[in-house]
Amino acid sequence: MTRKIRLGAFLPGGGQHIASWRHPDQPADGATSFAFHRRLAETAERGLFDAYFLADGLAVGFGGAREGGNARVAGFEPVTLFSALAPLTQHLGFIATSSTTYEEPYTTARKFASLDLISGGRAGWNVVTTTGDATAQNFNRDTQLPHADRYRRAHEHVDVVRKLWDSFEDDAFLRDKETGVFFDPEKLHDADHKGAHFSVKGPLNVPRSAQGHPVIVQAGQSEDGRDFAGAHAEVIFTAHQNVETAREFYADVKARARAHGRNPDHVLIMPGVSPFVGRTEDEAREKYDRLTGLILEEDGIGLLNGLTGGTLDLKGHDLDGPLPPAPPTEGMKSRQELIRRIADENGFTIRQLYRWVASARGHFTVIGSATQIADTLQEWFETGAADGFNILPPWLPTALDDFVDLVIPELQRRGLFRTAYEGRTLRENLGLPYPENRYSAARAASRAAE
Amino acid sequence: MTRKIRLGAFLPGGGQHIASWRHPDQPADGATSFAFHRRLAETAERGLFDAYFLADGLAVGFGGAREGGNARVAGFEPVTLFSALAPLTQHLGFIATSSTTYEEPYTTARKFASLDLISGGRAGWNVVTTTGDATAQNFNRDTQLPHADRYRRAHEHVDVVRKLWDSFEDDAFLRDKETGVFFDPEKLHDADHKGAHFSVKGPLNVPRSAQGHPVIVQAGQSEDGRDFAGAHAEVIFTAHQNVETAREFYADVKARARAHGRNPDHVLIMPGVSPFVGRTEDEAREKYDRLTGLILEEDGIGLLNGLTGGTLDLKGHDLDGPLPPAPPTEGMKSRQELIRRIADENGFTIRQLYRWVASARGHFTVIGSATQIADTLQEWFETGAADGFNILPPWLPTALDDFVDLVIPELQRRGLFRTAYEGRTLRENLGLPYPENRYSAARAASRAAE
Numbered sequence: 001m002t003r004k005i006r007l008g009a010f011l012p013g014g015g016q017h018i019a020s021w022r023h024p025d026q027p028a029d030g031a032t033s034f035a036f037h038r039r040l041a042e043t044a045e046r047g048l049f050d051a052y053f054l055a056d057g058l059a060v061g062f063g064g065a066r067e068g069g070n071a072r073v074a075g076f077e078p079v080t081l082f083s084a085l086a087p088l089t090q091h092l093g094f095i096a097t098s099s100t101t102y103e104e105p106y107t108t109a110r111k112f113a114s115l116d117l118i119s120g121g122r123a124g125w126n127v128v129t130t131t132g133d134a135t136a137q138n139f140n141r142d143t144q145l146p147h148a149d150r151y152r153r154a155h156e157h158v159d160v161v162r163k164l165w166d167s168f169e170d171d172a173f174l175r176d177k178e179t180g181v182f183f184d185p186e187k188l189h190d191a192d193h194k195g196a197h198f199s200v201k202g203p204l205n206v207p208r209s210a211q212g213h214p215v216i217v218q219a220g221q222s223e224d225g226r227d228f229a230g231a232h233a234e235v236i237f238t239a240h241q242n243v244e245t246a247r248e249f250y251a252d253v254k255a256r257a258r259a260h261g262r263n264p265d266h267v268l269i270m271p272g273v274s275p276f277v278g279r280t281e282d283e284a285r286e287k288y289d290r291l292t293g294l295i296l297e298e299d300g301i302g303l304l305n306g307l308t309g310g311t312l313d314l315k316g317h318d319l320d321g322p323l324p325p326a327p328p329t330e331g332m333k334s335r336q337e338l339i340r341r342i343a344d345e346n347g348f349t350i351r352q353l354y355r356w357v358a359s360a361r362g363h364f365t366v367i368g369s370a371t372q373i374a375d376t377l378q379e380w381f382e383t384g385a386a387d388g389f390n391i392l393p394p395w396l397p398t399a400l401d402d403f404v405d406l407v408i409p410e411l412q413r414r415g416l417f418r419t420a421y422e423g424r425t426l427r428e429n430l431g432l433p434y435p436e437n438r439y440s441a442a443r444a445a446s447r448a449a450e
Numbered sequence: 451m452t453r454k455i456r457l458g459a460f461l462p463g464g465g466q467h468i469a470s471w472r473h474p475d476q477p478a479d480g481a482t483s484f485a486f487h488r489r490l491a492e493t494a495e496r497g498l499f500d501a502y503f504l505a506d507g508l509a510v511g512f513g514g515a516r517e518g519g520n521a522r523v524a525g526f527e528p529v530t531l532f533s534a535l536a537p538l539t540q541h542l543g544f545i546a547t548s549s550t551t552y553e554e555p556y557t558t559a560r561k562f563a564s565l566d567l568i569s570g571g572r573a574g575w576n577v578v579t580t581t582g583d584a585t586a587q588n589f590n591r592d593t594q595l596p597h598a599d600r601y602r603r604a605h606e607h608v609d610v611v612r613k614l615w616d617s618f619e620d621d622a623f624l625r626d627k628e629t630g631v632f633f634d635p636e637k638l639h640d641a642d643h644k645g646a647h648f649s650v651k652g653p654l655n656v657p658r659s660a661q662g663h664p665v666i667v668q669a670g671q672s673e674d675g676r677d678f679a680g681a682h683a684e685v686i687f688t689a690h691q692n693v694e695t696a697r698e699f700y701a702d703v704k705a706r707a708r709a710h711g712r713n714p715d716h717v718l719i720m721p722g723v724s725p726f727v728g729r730t731e732d733e734a735r736e737k738y739d740r741l742t743g744l745i746l747e748e749d750g751i752g753l754l755n756g757l758t759g760g761t762l763d764l765k766g767h768d769l770d771g772p773l774p775p776a777p778p779t780e781g782m783k784s785r786q787e788l789i790r791r792i793a794d795e796n797g798f799t800i801r802q803l804y805r806w807v808a809s810a811r812g813h814f815t816v817i818g819s820a821t822q823i824a825d826t827l828q829e830w831f832e833t834g835a836a837d838g839f840n841i842l843p844p845w846l847p848t849a850l851d852d853f854v855d856l857v858i859p860e861l862q863r864r865g866l867f868r869t870a871y872e873g874r875t876l877r878e879n880l881g882l883p884y885p886e887n888r889y890s891a892a893r894a895a896s897r898a899a900e
Contacts, residue, residue, distance in 0.1 A: 019630075021625070021627070021632060022627045022630060024627075028625035028627060028632075029623070029625060032567060032657055034537070034567065034568050034570075038537070057655065058556060058557075058560075058655075059655065060617070060638065060652075060653050060654070060655045067635060068624075068630075068631045068632055068633055068634065068635055069630050069631065069632055070632060070633075071625075071632045073632065073633060073638070073655065074618060074633075074655050074656055074657045075655065075656070076564045076567060076568065076656070077560050077561050077563075077564035077656065079530060079561075080529060080530065080533040080561055080564040080565050080568060081533070081564065081568065083530040083531070083533035083534040084533040084534055084536055084537050084568045086534055087484070087488070087534050087537070087538060088537060102554070102556075102557075103557070104552070104589055104590075106508060106552075106588040106589060107508075107552075107553070107557075110508075110527045111527050111529075111530055113527075114526045114527035114530040114531065115530050117482060117484065117526060118484050118526065118530060118531065118534045120484075134651070137649070137650075137651035138556040138650055138651055138652065139554055139556060139650075140554075140648060140649045140650070141649075167510070168524060173479070174518075175471070175478035175479060175521075177471070177472045177474075177478060180469075180472060180518075180519050180744070180746040180749070181518045181519065182471060182478075182518060182519055182520060182521045182523065183518055183520075183523055183524075184518065185517060185518055188510065188523070198590060199587070199590045199591075200587075200588055200589075200590070201584070201587035201588055202510075202588065203510050204510070205507065205508075205509065205510045205523065205524050205525065206524055206525070206526070206527065207482055207524045294630070296630040299630070
């Protein structure tokens with residue numbers, strides 16, 4: 001089977017670009033409209049995307065300022081939203097973000113196992129450590145945990161969750177009405193975990209789904225984040241401004257996966273791409289200029305502050321001057337560095353910087369015809385920079401429609417993308433292996449050794 | 451408007467009765483079948499029930515033994531399940547159980563607000579403190595918190611959740627594409643809660659739904675439980691074996707609500723009823739005997755142990771002798787007392803006791819024709835014992851079908867039950883008031899005082 005591009009659709013109902021809600025095509029109440037999210041899921045499925053992907057935050061300020069122009073100030077909790085969308089779709093996967101810092105492993109394991117069961121094996125968990133003091137203050141703390149502590153907790157959290165997901169072996173359920181034996185207690189297993197951060201006896205009260213475990217997804221790019229990706233992640237969402245840093249990242253994470261004893265082909269690297277698609281390049285540029293022109297100054301400033309850890313107060317600065325220095329914080333380190341690098345490399349003023357990052361919050365923006373965009377994706381895919389992409393349409397739904405109607409057919413013509421879903425589950429569509437239950441595997445191994 | 455009976459449908463996919471999964475009509479995999487839960491929701495909606503109600507546990511042993519005969523050993527997490535059922539229904543409410551002991555208020559507030567938004571205002575939260583050391587051991591503890599501590603935490607948890615639900619005033623969202631003002635920051639409010647158990651700054655990142663707040667439901671019957679009900683609950687699920695204790699409970703809780711300054715008409719008391727419905731009384735008795743005959747001895751013993759706090763090990767006891775004494779535990783106190791009272795009042799042997807409680811785990815079992823069952827419900831409803839009932843069909847789906855096809859029409863003929871849904875939201879159907887946003891109310895009050 002030839003290697004195919006994997007595609008995630010990053011579709012917050014409020015739009016990705018900071019001014020997207022002001023776009024004439026975007027419903028102003030999209031962030032809190034279930035009907036609109038349903039329309040987006042149906043379009044993503046029509047486009048044969050692998051999965052619908054949503055970020056998440058546990059505070060109002062997430063992903064932008066708590067000021068009047070932020071359309072993402074309120075919305076759905078992603079696991080409940082995806083549960084509701086699952087029965088309305090048949091093939092699309094659902095990758096929901098959930099925090100290892102502010103949830104307990106039993107709760108995490110349970111809600112994703114339940115979504116996986118509801119969807120017939122189409123769930124993924126985007127593992128995040130969740131940054132920001134505003135969030136910490138919603139969970140009995142004054143300030144966030146240091147970056148390294150968050151990652152230590154994340155490693156343990158994921159280990160416990162995966163163990164809990166194996167609580168029932170696949171053949172544990174006998175359901176014999178005659179004898180009254182519903183399940184085999186020998187095939188139900190405690191996790192018996194006692195670690196530095198968590199103590200969890202188990203077992204989990206949800207069985208495995210058609211895909212065994214939800215797919216583990218991750219997006220950190222710092223040293224800690226890359227190490228975590230190599231150890232655990234099956235899909236990696238990453239932000240790069242050019243193919244060179246993407247290639248470096250790709251090679252590095254695949255090597256880390258290998259060092260952890262994993263098959264690097266089972267670690268899919270999917271950079272974010274924000275596409276402005278036109279029938280011509282000029283039309284695409286017009287779309288870009290139109291949306292960029294809708295950004296309010298205070299929202300642009302608020303966005304930069306949010307993306308750089310909440311310490312960069314640009315009020316009063318000359319927006320047509322350079323970005324002032326600011327110390328790194330314990331927030332999302334890789335994102336802070338990326339934003340500053342974009343400013344430095346391009347010699348951007350503050351205004352130019354926020355205009356550039358507003359479309360994709362640091363992800364790669366491509367502007368062009370379907371042919372040009374397919375050329376770029378193909379180059380990244382064929383030169384060791386990507387196994388696929390997370391597509392972040394800058395506004396919704398028409399920028400998603402453009403991608404589905406113009407770019408997908410071009411990728412299909414080139415043999416780079418599927419023309420029908422291959423499987424029933426997210427894992428099958430992504431070409432990821434079915435994780436054998438650890439206890440069944442241990443029993444088989446001990447039987448073989450006898 | 452004449453007062454009408456309110457009806458909840460308590461429909462665990464694995465069946466309510468301990469042996470229900472062995473019944474020929476019950477799908478053996480019902481507990482983990484989404485299609486089966488969908489069928490149940492559709493039937494409940496056809497029967498014009500106010501809400502679909504689900505209990506919940508955070509450990510495998512919940513609601514029965516961890517032994518081979520327990521069909522409820524694994525299932526869906528209720529909030530994700532109800533989110534998935536919400537878009538497939540139009541009127542039915544969804545009351546999901548969630549724990550104040552093992553969740554954080556921000557998380558609780560958020561998931562219920564999200565379900566409420568997805569369902570268009572049809573969510574309810576059944577507040578539980580969650581008993582049992584097995585659960586505690588899944589959440590970093592060795593033993594459960596003492597009963598009184600759990601209730602203190604529950605009071606504070608609910609207070610914080612309700613405050614978070616008011617974070618955005620109803621008119622906070624302007625969504626003015628022209629000016630770029632999405633919301634009015636003056637109408638977004640921090641909770642600023644600092645209490646004995648929780649410190650939560652807020653605001654919540656989900657807006658209010660069409661019904662303002664999810665409906666608060668509760669089921670504790672101990673002294674602490676009744677006090678909690680009087681202070682917070684809008685719907686109360688309660689277990690009584692006869693109309694006299696139900697009347698005592700009804701009067702007591704309504705008085706407590708009044709003492710808390712609440713309108714007692716806005717506190718709906720709904721005892722659980724497990725109906726065996728036949729076209730004749732004999733047919734109903736045959737249905738009862740058929741199901742009861744399917745109980746395995748070890749499952750009956752395990753059930754009694756589970757219901758009495760996990761300390762009553764009856765293995766080796768003469769099943770045709772009396773229930774041995776056992777000390778009360780820090781578990782669900784009211785349920786332990788109830789089970790013992792049933793044994794004492796009826797002079798039951800162990801076997802007779804488990805046969806009796808197996809159908810409804812301590813709730814009232816009625817066996818008879820539609821007329822007889824309607825007589826009983828009418829008596830309870832008209833003599834100060836109930837505002838409605840939670841119907842617990844002993845097996846599924848046919849015992850639910852029996853109730854919908856035989857008892858509901860009889861209640862309608864008597865003018866005791868609706869013939870069509872009155873409103874769009876769960877609150878509207880239950881006749882509960884729309885909770886005004888506390889900040890809007892304070893602003894209106896201060897304006898009136900000027």
